[in-house]
Amino acid sequence: MSPPREPRNEVYFISDNYSLSNYNDRQVGKGRRTRVRKATMDPSSCSFRFIVLFFNCILTFGPYFCYDMPTVLQNELQGIPNKTCESHEIVPTPGECCEDCTGLSPAQYNLLFAVFSWVNAVTVLFTGFLTDKLGNRAAVLLYSSVTLFGTSLFAVTTINSLRSTSAMFPLMLIGRMMLGSGNGGMRIVQDRVTAFWFKDKELAMAFGIMLSFSRLGSVLNFFVTTYLYDRFGMAWTFGAGAGLCGFGFLSAIILSALDRHGIRQLGQEEQIALQSKEVRVAHIRDFPGLFWLLVATITLFYSAVMPFVADSSKFLQDEYGLSKPVSAYTAGVVYDVALILSPVFGLTLDKYGRRGIVAVCCTGVLVPIYLTFLFTKLYPVILTVTLGLSYTLAAISMWPSVTKVVGAAYLGTAMGLTTCILDVGRGISNLIVGKLLGDVESLTEAVKHERWSHVLIFLSCNSGAAFFSSVILSICDRCKYDKLLDKPKPRDPDKYLPESWKEADPLLGESNPAIN
Template sequence: MAVAAERAYYRFVVLFFNCLLTFGSYFCFDIPSVLQEQFQGNLTCPNGTQHNDTGHNGTLDCVEGLGMTPAEYNLLYAIYAWTNALVVVVAGFLIDKLGNRFGVFVFSLLTVLGSSIFALGSHFKGTPYLLPMMLTGRLLFGSGNGSLTIVQNRITAFWFKGKELALAFGLTLSFSRLGSVLNFFFTQQFESHFGIQWTLWGGTLLCVLGFISAITVSMLDKVGMKQLGLDGVIQQESKKVRVQDVRRLPLRYWLLVLTIMFFYNGVFPFVADASKFIQDKYSGYSQQAAAYIAGAVYDSSLVLSAAVGILIDYVGLRGVFAVGCAVLTLPVFALLAFTFVPPLVSTIWLGITYSFAAASMWPSIPLVVPQATLGTAMGLATSVQMIGIGLSNLIVGHILGTKSSELKIPLWRWQQMMIFMLANTIACIVTSVSLNVVDRKQGGTLNRTTKRSPVEHEERQPADVAPLLSSEPGNDGSVN
């Protein structure tokens, strides 16, 4: 009789709590995007606070807020990205050495601490302590959230490798994006009733939900691995992981990492400033309406990710989808830069390409590296991604200006920002095409591997990644 951990329902229970790990943290991550005007608003208004709920472009009104400049605001995103870039490599290696349970506990706790300090910093507006405290909060939050995503992906890859891998990755993305979507829908309304401080504390409370989920998924993972008799095996494989193995990661992995970085360089910095951009360029949008439209990027991802994951599990073609996503993203930034086509068209369009990109790129990493070193590989991939995003946030902040943005930012500055997004997308096309060329020369694993051909994949994989575990080339440490 099969043990519970061998049944399909068990891995989907693990997946459910694994999905909840990042629900609250993704909600918190983009709160500044929704409340950009409050973050950059005046410390006081002559006639009291005036929120942008008139249905007109409200950037000309006085909005009471924290008094940040555009550069300081974008620094909140840049510090998050840089922290990820520095921490996730070490975090990924530690997860490989010490296990998933160590990772989910420590990193989910960091998201709670970081969001708490970020919320506390908002109480010091008008003082020199505001920016340092909020940056410290984002630093700790970034240390936890980026690393927590690595653990989440590692757990998903362990329980679903050779099964519904892209579907599982798609569902984790959907749950994460559900947090982002709810943020774009409700945060502005909540802030208008309760103020920015209580809004930020509400986000912290959702991070506590993630910490509770971390404890639950840790227990399920421990029980399941013991029932499968793999707990000791994984620990033995973890002992073989060395820092020097990074030098032996295959070329396909690095091309995949660069493809991910350039694609996300166009998505995340755009979403961070999208609400302000919509109000500045297009007439007739309130702050709340602009937030809804900016959030459509994540709405599309929320709706499509699971279905796209199922599709990719059955047809493969991950490399082809990566190229297609990059090519089809080019018109998005062109429309935003040079036309007045309704912005909702562009944000939905970007959300669709983002859904296919996330479901094809990230689940490709477990296909080219072994399970025992997956944390390190995911950490490196996240690090490179966040270095790119951090630099992009800085460049965008410089393009948009360093003075207070209570008045509209000139259209030519927004056009320069979109041209920068276009440049990143073109670079993504180049790296994704190169990825397909190399993959084809090395057996076509990314495009040929499907749910219906797990045996074929397992036969090819050891040769591809053997140098990473040179002491026992044939063992990838996976459950299959």
């Protein structure tokens, strides 16, 4: 007689609701049971979802690195190529001419950021719908490949055979547009994947970690791009950024495999495919007023912060006389703060709430920052650290608030719509800043100071509008929505949606009690 078999650690699936439970923890209710051997990487474990989070975070590391590379190389991108200086017998000021400068005007330079925002704004309108049709796995592979191709194209435009030709700038714009469209799509997929695996768990901390990884790409850009340029030149520097996007594409493949494995183990693959919901455009008009106030606050805030960050390296060189490396590091402090403190702030807001109050404080501090830049010569690191604190708290408080205001079934549409309006506003703000700075690089110190003053006044007005919007947002939340944003515990945002919406299951599936 063979020895008795040892009991195996097994899990059961209930076909009625596809929820996962441990057989040793509780009895399984009625329904058809399918017994499966527990996988090596158990999707119900904490470790599995954090592995998913890691590869999910890597997706946008490269794109954020590439987005801010022109900020560090602004002088080189706007500098005059040596051959142009020689052919026109220009007597350059120090640093005005260089071997691989591209000769972009200030307006063209700022247009690199504007087209990124505008294309992102257009594509995210369709990203949520396309992701629903293709699924997270196919969508993330599509968006990461578009991002990789766009950054590679931008790098190719800086090689000797294309630099300073008539084809260079149009190809640069195409590369930036592809980067914007791919990065916008990946952010929507990131939100969906994180919302599924961290629902009712460490959701705010997961969003904070995602922000930290994204900002890590920007921070490393400010630290290493100058070194790479001095060592290898412009073409190889932008090529290194494209290589990071290639690493993100590999992460997309791994994430797709992990997500496929986990959902299959949970038995929810068929359910998610069947419950893919068609969201009608008409439903957008039924979003609660609090959502639109939140969108306005986010748009005005980012339109006041991001254009300054894009030009901050040049601003610090012109107004404070800092060297190029020091100005790059000083400007990068904004992202250093986000990199370090985002998870901590996320856990704090999860525990104590007060998102509406935090939004008011974040927007209110912007006006004093810009006015201090305008009227004083206070050491800039103090101001960039304060700006970084404001940026980090705003991102952690306002973006997760969208998930509290709009029901889960419409989260993809809400995120896409918010991103669309934000990027349109940010693109317009970048364009205005470029026009205020002018099209002529060779300016006297007095004219440069005057133009930077106009930029700071414009950003201060933008900041004041953001502060006013956040105050209205907080008042509306307290008076009409029962302090929905300020409560630390999850609330039911579906109570503010039309009754016809509530019978639908969320796009990301119901809460998964097995994911612990």
